[in-house]
Amino acid sequence: MVMATTTAKARKFRGEIFIAEDRCKECGFCIEFCPPKVLEFSVKFNRHGYHPPILVNEDGCTGCDLCGLYCPDFAIYGIRVPTTTTTAGRPSEDQGAARDTQEELSTAQEADRN
Ligand code: SF4
Ligand code: SF4
Secondary structure, eight states: OOOOOOOOOOOSEEEEEEEOGGGOOOOOHHHHHOTTOOEEEOSSOOTTSOOOEEESOGGGOOOOOHHHHHOTTSOEEEEEEESOOOTTSSOOHHHHHHHHHHHHHHHHHHHHHO
16 A cells, blocks of 8 residues: 655745724624634624624635625635745735735724724
């Protein structure tokens, strides 16, 4: 019998999610449809009295953004961030883009409050 040997494949991307907690209405779609099941309801409440989702397994998120596609309130989305850095040791452009999108979400959430 030949045994197949598996070597851990280095992941080129990791998943990262962004949650605008106060937009969440606790419908659970993101949790239900997340393929690797890495989301759960948080025990804390948002300002409307709902439990927003939290990521319970950071390494398990693939950044597929199905949570974002199913969320009816645009309260969550996922992105893929390269795990590599540039030769100069600086984060790649995509990682910079990830920061930009988080800032956009924070700005939108702030606008919701006003
Ligand atoms: S990006 Fe994909 S894997 Fe990550 S939490 Fe959302 S649905 Fe789950
Ligand atoms: S799909 Fe959106 S509104 Fe529903 S629980 Fe997830 S984040 Fe909240």
